[in-house]
Amino acid sequence: MRNIVSAVALLMAGTSLASAEGELQLFNWGDYTNPELIAKFEEETGIKVTITDYDSNDTALAKVEAGGAGFDLVVPSANYVPIWREKGLIQELDLSKLPNHANIAPEWRDVPWDPGRSHTVPWQWGSTGVAVNVDAYDGDINTSAIFLDPPEELVGKVNVTPEMNDVISLTLMYVGGEPCTEDTEVLKKARDKLLEAKPKWLSMDYGMTEKMAANDVMASVYWNGAIFRARLQNEKVKYGYPKEGFVFWMDSVALLSDAQNVDEAYQFMNFIMEPENAALVSAFARYANGISGSDAFMPEDMKDAPEIVVPEDLKSAGHFLPTCSPKAQEYYAAIWTELQK
Structure with a gap:
């Protein structure tokens, strides 16, 4: 899911992007698209791809909803897909133009957030957990206490990624609640816990990937693939799956309702569902994908990586986030606003 948006991408996102035959405008998370994949697609098709980055689901949704951005494809997370659909921002796919749709792995073909895969195709999936530099702390890392009740060794050394849904959901599960709850007592416990913990953090x-690899941060709420990449640079970085509950997510590619380069968009979606190309998607950002047959082309070090293979005793603690009700979204926003003060 992901990294910081660049200043250049922000500048690009602030203007309407012209469409033209043989072009494709991809709106995707930052640091999430393999340049090798794009080069291969451009060489095979002659289509020029322009990528504009965003840093959160809310950023992407707000930009497209404002209109006039000129993007063709977007990559929302599972719990946001129903929102994009309800707002009419993405269109139903013509599966006759996607012969590789049959390559979607059985477990990802009919998902709660997109029944029958009528509006999206898989990009990548993973988890949100906690990362710790074990030189700084050698205790249990499979707990959200790392950021909500930081051990003394980590006080002032913890980062919390500013992704509202992930952070509040992790906190709700830590205090005994469930994501998207409307129970005000549980929400108050989560708010209080976050406000109590924040002074012990270094940053949001x-x-x-870079900061943990360089020992600038000793612990962080973050995404598994990005921490995998950090660990490849610094073996002291380890990834934990909070036993109180952690987040599974899947990001999928959707065709925007006002897309101008529709044929090019279909070519790209079909291209990324080729097993060899799906493996290229994964090889860069280090997340799993949802395409059958891609394992044969995956980097060897991903096949048994602890950031990819969830421990058996912790699998049941992982949860895909539901799409929150409007009331729950209001509660989340209120907590998040207070946390930013």
Whole structure:
């Protein structure tokens, strides 16, 4: 899911992007698209791809909803897909133009957030957990206490990624609640816990692959693939799955309702569902994908990586986030606003 948006991408996102035959405008999470994949697609098709980055689901949704951005494809997370659909921002796919749709792995073909895969195709999936530099702390890392009740060794050394849904959901599960709850007592417990913990944090930021690899941050709420990449640079970085509950997510590619380069968009979606190309998607950002047959092309070090293979005794603690009700979204927003003060 992901990294900080660049200043250049922000500048691009602030203007309407012209469409033209043989072009494709992809609106995707930052640091999430393999340049090798894009180069291969451009060489095979002659289509020029322009990528504009965003840093959160809310940023992407707000930009497209404002209109006039000129994007063709977007990559929302599972719990946001129903929102994009309800707002009419993405269109139903013509599966006759996607012969590789049959390559979607059985477990990802009919998902709660997109029944029958009528509006999206898989990009990548993973988890949100906690990362710790074990030189700084050698205790249990499979707990959200790392950021909500930081051990003394980590006080002032913890980062919390500013992704509202992930952070509040992790906190709700830590205090015994469930994501998207409307129970005000449980929500108050989560708010209080976050406000109590915040003075013990170093930052609320992105870019943790680089910062944890460089020992600038000793612990962080973050995404598994990005921490995998950090660990490849610094063996002391480890990824934990909070036993109180952690987040599973899947990001999928959707065709925007006002897309101008529709044929090019279909070519790209079909292209990324080729097993060899799906493996290229994963090889860069280090997340799993949802395409059958891609394992044969995946990097060897991903096949048994602890950031990819969830321990058996912790699998049941992982939860895909539901789409919150409007009331729950209001509660989340209120907590998040207070946390930003």
